[in-house]
Amino acid sequence: MSVAIQRLNKSFGNNRVLSDVDLNIEKGELFSIVGPSGSGKTTLLRIVAGLETQDSGHVSIDGRIVDGVPPNRRNVGMVFQNYALYPNRTVAENIASPLLVKGVRRGEALADVEEIAKRLDIEEVLDRLPGQISGGQQQRVALARALIKKPVVFLLDEPLSNLDAQLRFSARKFVRQLQRDLGITTIYVTHDQSEALSISDRIAVMNRGRVMQVGSPRELYESPENEFVASFIGSPPLNLLDVRSGVPFKLPVSFNGGCAKVGIRPEAILLGEGENRAEVTLVEYSGSEAVVYIRAGEVELRALSFGRSVVRVGETVDFRVQESGVYLFDERGQLLKAHG
Amino acid sequence: MSGASYSKLTGRLLYMPALVYLAAFGVFPLLLSIYYSSPSSGLSSYVALFEFPQLPIVIRNTLIFSFGTAGFATLLGLLLAVFADSLPRGSRLASILVYLPFTVPFTASALIWTTIYDPIYGPANYFASMMGLPRLNWLGQPSLQIYSTTIVSIWSSVPLAFLLILAGLRSVPKSVREASRMDGMGLGDYYTNIAIPLSKGSILTAFLLTLILAFGNFDLPYILNSGYSYSMATLPFLVWFEIFYQNLISQGLAAGVLLTALVSVFSYLLIRTTLGNPTRPGRVRVARAKSLRGSHNTLSKALMPATYTVSVLSLAFLVFPIYWMLLIAFRPGALNFVFPPLIYPKVFNPATFIATLRQSEPYVITTLAVSIVVMGFTIIVAAPAAFSVARQNKRWLLLMCIYLYGLPSTSYVFGVYTIIYHIHLLNTWAGLMLTFPLFTVPFAVWTLTNFYSTLPKHYEEASLIDGYTPLKSFYRVVMPLARPGLFATALLSFIFSWHLLLFPLVLSETPYQYNFPPTGSFTVTNFATLFDPQSLGSTVTANVWGQVGSAGIILAIPVMLIAILAQDYLLRGLYPGGSRE
Numbered sequence: 078m079s080v081a082i083q084r085l086n087k088s089f090g091n092n093r094v095l096s097d098v099d100l101n102i103e104k105g106e107l108f109s110i111v112g113p114s115g116s117g118k119t120t121l122l123r124i125v126a127g128l129e130t131q132d133s134g135h136v137s138i139d140g141r142i143v144d145g146v147p148p149n150r151r152n153v154g155m156v157f158q159n160y161a162l163y164p165n166r167t168v169a170e171n172i173a174s175p176l177l178v179k180g181v182r183r184g185e186a187l188a189d190v191e192e193i194a195k196r197l198d199i200e201e202v203l204d205r206l207p208g209q210i211s212g213g214q215q216q217r218v219a220l221a222r223a224l225i226k227k228p229v230v231f232l233l234d235e236p237l238s239n240l241d242a243q244l245r246f247s248a249r250k251f252v253r254q255l256q257r258d259l260g261i262t263t264i265y266v267t268h269d270q271s272e273a274l275s276i277s278d279r280i281a282v283m284n285r286g287r288v289m290q291v292g293s294p295r296e297l298y299e300s301p302e303n304e305f306v307a308s309f310i311g312s313p314p315l316n317l318l319d320v321r322s323g324v325p326f327k328l329p330v331s332f333n334g335g336c337a338k339v340g341i342r343p344e345a346i347l348l349g350e351g352e353n354r355a356e357v358t359l360v361e362y363s364g365s366e367a368v369v370y371i372r373a374g375e376v377e378l379r380a381l382s383f384g385r386s387v388v389r390v391g392e393t394v395d396f397r398v399q400e401s402g403v404y405l406f407d408e409r410g411q412l413l414k415a416h417g
Numbered sequence: 418m419s420g421a422s423y424s425k426l427t428g429r430l431l432y433m434p435a436l437v438y439l440a441a442f443g444v445f446p447l448l449l450s451i452y453y454s455s456p457s458s459g460l461s462s463y464v465a466l467f468e469f470p471q472l473p474i475v476i477r478n479t480l481i482f483s484f485g486t487a488g489f490a491t492l493l494g495l496l497l498a499v500f501a502d503s504l505p506r507g508s509r510l511a512s513i514l515v516y517l518p519f520t521v522p523f524t525a526s527a528l529i530w531t532t533i534y535d536p537i538y539g540p541a542n543y544f545a546s547m548m549g550l551p552r553l554n555w556l557g558q559p560s561l562q563i564y565s566t567t568i569v570s571i572w573s574s575v576p577l578a579f580l581l582i583l584a585g586l587r588s589v590p591k592s593v594r595e596a597s598r599m600d601g602m603g604l605g606d607y608y609t610n611i612a613i614p615l616s617k618g619s620i621l622t623a624f625l626l627t628l629i630l631a632f633g634n635f636d637l638p639y640i641l642n643s644g645y646s647y648s649m650a651t652l653p654f655l656v657w658f659e660i661f662y663q664n665l666i667s668q669g670l671a672a673g674v675l676l677t678a679l680v681s682v683f684s685y686l687l688i689r690t691t692l693g694n695p696t697r698p699g700r701v702r703v704a705r706a707k708s709l710r711g712s713h714n715t716l717s718k719a720l721m722p723a724t725y726t727v728s729v730l731s732l733a734f735l736v737f738p739i740y741w742m743l744l745i746a747f748r749p750g751a752l753n754f755v756f757p758p759l760i761y762p763k764v765f766n767p768a769t770f771i772a773t774l775r776q777s778e779p780y781v782i783t784t785l786a787v788s789i790v791v792m793g794f795t796i797i798v799a800a801p802a803a804f805s806v807a808r809q810n811k812r813w814l815l816l817m818c819i820y821l822y823g824l825p826s827t828s829y830v831f832g833v834y835t836i837i838y839h840i841h842l843l844n845t846w847a848g849l850m851l852t853f854p855l856f857t858v859p860f861a862v863w864t865l866t867n868f869y870s871t872l873p874k875h876y877e878e879a880s881l882i883d884g885y886t887p888l889k890s891f892y893r894v895v896m897p898l899a900r901p902g903l904f905a906t907a908l909l910s911f912i913f914s915w916h917l918l919l920f921p922l923v924l925s926e927t928p929y930q931y932n933f934p935p936t937g938s939f940t941v942t943n944f945a946t947l948f949d950p951q952s953l954g955s956t957v958t959a960n961v962w963g964q965v966g967s968a969g970i971i972l973a974i975p976v977m978l979i980a981i982l983a984q985d986y987l988l989r990g991l992y993p994g995g996s997r998e
Contacts, residue, residue: 128595149601161592165614175600222600 079104079262080125080230085134087120087286094120096286098134102230102264107256109265109273112283113309119234121283122266126155126232139229149178154223155232159239160215162207168218169194169203175226193221197255213244220255231256231263237272249276270310274298282306304410307340313368315404316341316378325374326353329400335407342402343368346380348388351397357388371396427887428809435802435858436814442855443821446832447677453831454670462667466675469668471647478563479632479651479676485567486574487628493571493731494578494623495613500728501579502586502612503604503721512583513981514732517739519576520977522916523636524942525969529742530569531556531641531950532753532962540741543757556641556951562649566641570631575735577630578623585619586612609717618690625687632680633825636918636942643951652676656827661923670831677828684823688816739973746770746967750960769963770970777971779937780944787849787940788914794850795857795910796903803865804891808874815866818859826919829855834923848924849938853917857910864909868902869895908983912976918942941972 080102087095094117102108110118123129125136127148135142143151154175162171169190170177176186194200197217202210207218216236223231236252237245253276256263267273273280274294282289282297282305290297290306301307308315318324320332320339328339348369355371355378369380369388373396380396388394405413454462466472501511518526533541534555542552555565589612597607613620635653642649645658652672659669741760745753749766752759806815833852842848876898880890896903917940925938945968950961 126599128598148595148598153599155596155599157592157596159590159592161590161596163593163596163611165611174597174602178601178606222596 079106079139080264081135081137082121082125083135083137085121085124085136086132087117087124087129088132094286095124095131098283098286098288100281100288100291102262103279104262105260106278107253107263107265107276109267109277109280110283111267111270111273111280111309112289114268115285116283117286118266118268118283122155122232122234122264125230125264126153127151149175152229153232154226154228154230156216156219156223156234156236158235160207160219162215162218162222164207167204167206168199168210171207171218172203172221172225174222179226189225190221193225197221212240213248216240216248217251220252224259224261229262231261233263233265235267236265238267238269245272252276271312274310282309284309300412301340301404302412304338304340304406304412307404307406307412311342313343313379313381316343316346318376325376326355326396326398328398328403330403330405332405332413336405336413337408338406338410340404340406341378341398343379343381345399345402346371346378346396347399348380348382348394348396351395353396353398354393355396357390357392357394360388360390369394428805430888431801431805431809431891432811432814434798435862438798438854438858439817439821442833442836442852443829443859446829446836447824449832449835450670450828450830451674451677454667454674462671465668466671471650474647475650475652475655475672478638478649481563482567482570482634482638482651483628483631485564486570486631486634487624489567489571490574490578490627491582491620491624493575493727494582495620496724496727497575497579497731498582498586499608499613499720499724501583503608503724509984511728511732512579513984514736515579516576516980517977518572518735519580520980521573521739521742521969521973522918522942522945522976523573523634524640524916524918524945525742525972526569526573526738527637527640528945528949528965529738529969530572531643532745532965533738533741534565535950538754538756538758540737540758540760543760546757556649559646559648562642562646563651566638566649569641570634570637572735572738573637574627574631575731578627581619581623581626582616585616589615603717603721605717605720609714609720621690622687625683625690629680629683629687629823632676632683633823633827635825635827639918640946640949643949652679653825653827657830657919657923660831666831673827673831676825680824680828681820684820687823688819691819692812692815742966742969742973745962745965746970748963750963753960753962769960770967773964773967774971777941777944777968780939780941781971783846783849783938784915784940784942787846787853787938788911790846790850791853791857791914792907792911795854795861796907798854799858799861799865799906800896800899800903801891803862804869804895806862806866807869807872808877815862818862822856822859822863826856826917830919830923833920837924842924844925844938846938849921849940852920852924853914856917857913860913861906861910864906865899865902868899868906872898905983908979912979915972915976916942918946922946941968944968945972 080100082098082100082102085095085098086093098117098121100108110121112118120129124131125138127143127146131144135144137143138151138153148155163174166174169187172190172193173186176189177183181189190203191200194203197220199214199217199221202214202218207215210218216239219236233252237248240248249272265273265276274297277294279291279293280297281291284305290302292300297306297310301310304317308317318339318341319337321337324339332339348371353373355373357369358372358377359370361368361370365383367382369382371378371380371394382388407413497511497515501508501515504511521529533539536542536552536554536557539555541555545551545553553561556562593611594607597611602610633653634651635657638649638651638654639657642654645662650658653676656669656673656676659665659672661669663669744760744762747765747767747770748759748762749764750769752763802814805811833855837843837848837852842851872895876894877890880894881887885893921938921940921943925940925943945965948961948964948968950965
């Protein structure tokens with residue numbers, strides 16, 4: 078096990094940001110921490126990095142408890158959200174900085190810098206200042222600086238959020254490939270659940286300082302353990318209905334009094350077939366698919382429509398709900414029974 | 418919002434009041450001084466000035482005083498700023514301690530230091546003797562005088578340098594500092610490699626600003642030089658001395674023009690530093706990466722120990738005179754006449770303070786009235802002008818303000834005196850109210866411009882779309898948003914006029930008279946100079962030290978209260994953009 082986090086607690090004043098967090102991150106995996114803002118994910122990463130100190134609990138890296146160890150002696154590399162490159166030093170000096178501080182000779186440091194720069198395709202800009210290169214290049218310089226001392230753990234704090242949409246897509250793939258090639262244990266913090274789903278081996282979903290669920294992307298999407306994970310993971314988001322006073326259409330599952338809410342994935346609502354009828358209230362077309370909002374009785378639902386079938390606002394459509402994609406939750410938001 | 422959204426007329430309405438005022442009471446007196454420095458006889462006054470045998474000494478003194486002040490104030494300010502910035506907690510306390518001297522007007526500082534320098538009973542000799550130095554006559558021995566004066570000036574100037582440099586260090590994003598920790602840099606590495614190089618601009622600004630202000634400093638050398646001797650005179654003193662004491666007007670004016678020219682050079686550099694583009698984009702380094710500059714060297718290893726040592730000593734140096742002022746104000750005069758001096762409180766006796774406070778009443782009334790009016794006038798005139806600079810790119814107005822602000826008061830004093838004389842306002846409050854804004858308006862335009870530049874434009878744009886006229890938008894939308902900046906600038910304008918010495922000295926002859934309309938216009942600074950221990954001599958019966966301490970407290974208290982209570986406002990308003998990311 079590469080990073081173990083045990084019963085970690087942290088408050089800022091009266092504000093509790095982490096409550097009894099337990100996580101085990103395996104060697105070589107890309108582990109994401111995802112959650113809304115204020116969920117404590119960045120604080121957790123900063124405690125692992127040594128930039129913050131926990132109130133209680135332990136962090137161990139590579140089997141060694143690192144509580145109280147300063148950041149530079151934890152054998153971790155970190156990429157900051159805004160990259161935090163030293164604006165007054167050249168790209169080469171930025172990358173070499175961790176080595177030079179350790180007292181590595183300049184010649185050796187330079188050789189290492191050139192090697193990693195080649196790998197990250199930034200050799201051309203080694204002599205520039207950070208302000209003179211593009212955002213994508215800055216991001217790779219930050220990666221290089223974090224990687225040059227060959228850390229055991231690689232920490233990434235929202236590394237793609239400062240890139241524009243096009244670049245983010247390719248950078249995501251780049252980061253994933255680099256991590257695979259190096260086989261380096263990585264903790265990746267993001268608020269973007271689709272980024273986490275696409276890049277990670279495993280994901281921890283956090284909310285208000287607590288870990289809600291840990292699992293592979295598929296597990297989180299298909300078997301959420303609670304209402305929060307079910308509604309946070311997935312785009313467009315899950316339909317969540319209060320069912321204590323009944324549902325105005327037919328569901329493929331039965332539920333008893335213990336059930337408070339039902340979650341239905343948009344893609345589990347199949348349009349143009351089945352025994353229920355609803356009115357189309359809005360269509361959001363996005364190329365390969367469309368989100369169709371339908372009203373059945375008092376309830377508005379989001380459905381996902383693939384292919385070319387065209388529905389128009391104001392039309393009446395038939396629909397049915399597929400059993401895989403329906404989740405029942407109790408009063409406390411815990412899963413009662415998954416599909417099948 | 419570009420200039421296009423304002424009509425030409427509205428734009429002019431915004432900056433015209435400031436421009437008219439500065440032209441009448443700044444540019445015109447300046448030109449008047451230059452004109453009268455060379456009367457009909459051509460350049461004879463300049464010839465006389467350059468043949469004046471004491472001129473080399475005065476120039477040498479001016480250079481020692483100015484560069485000594487700026488160099489040491491910047492160095493100590495830098496180390497103290499690094500010290501405060503590196504403290505995880507308590508940097509606020511450190512800041513308050515550092516800028517205590519800033520709250521004491523030059524006049525009061527000089528008087529307090531006169532007692533510290535007292536050759537027989539002063540603590541300066543006590544501390545000197547602890548370091549094995551012989552007993553010195555700090556202000557009496559010609560070879561020593563200018564250095565003693567410079568020490569007082571350094572003491573007064575460290576806070577300004579400190580605040581400017583600290584703002585620079587604080588503007589380094591927090592994440593950059595954290596990245597340096599991840600890389601394994603210690604504090605010394607971080608400051609030598611990253612933070613100090615990134616704050617180059619504010620360090621240079623601090624140096625140039627303290628330099629310019631020291632060149633123009635009239636108050637300190639004037640009060641410390643109670644014998645009016647050339648051996649410790651600087652140029653501003655010489656200007657006043659020749660014009661208003663010796664009645665050698667054109668020769669004094671020539672000295673003033675010389676000083677104006679000298680300061681102009683450094684003002685130009687200051688303007689280039691503050692307005693120049695610090696990052697210079699597009700400049701690509703040609704040096705190959707072979708030239709990796711070091712991260713961990715002797716300098717970075719020595720920095721933090723040096724910082725802590727010097728900071729602790731500097732804090733003692735900065736705080737002691739304030740402590741001493743309180744001490745001597747509230748003890749019986751007899752306790753002053755012992756050596757080694759008593760440097761701890763023994764007997765508390767407020768009698769002298771209360772008596773001095775009673776005496777100060779007319780002067781306090783005058784200064785309060787004048788300062789409040791000046792404060793209001795400054796904001797009314799400077800706020801729209803600064804807005805016009807920030808939003809309509811009236812850079813020439815900003816340049817003019819920085820330049821006028823940097824010029825010594827002696828550059829204007831003759832012209833201003835002439836104007837006030839001709840409109841029969843000598844010895845009146847009105848005379849002071851009309852002339853003090855010459856110092857506050859340029860300063861206010863400068864700082865408010867910075868403030869407005871950081872204000873998002875979309876509020877104004879929204880208000881224009883909503884149908885406000887540009888002028889209405891300025892008064893209803895922009896002014897309320899700018900309240901913190903206006904508040905800070907108003908307070909500083911008040912402090913500035915509270916501190917002024919030369920103008921009330923020249924424009925007044927009598928204290929406030931209890932009649933209506935009020936006459937007499939000596940201010941609190943003039944009041945304090947009445948107690949100069951060098952001219953009064955030290956006698957047990959008069960307790961002159963007690964009066965000096967008391968007058969110092971009376972001068973410093975309003976400013977101290979403002980500075981401590983409104984610290985956050987002042988910092989925010991004065992140095993926008995100085996906050997951490």
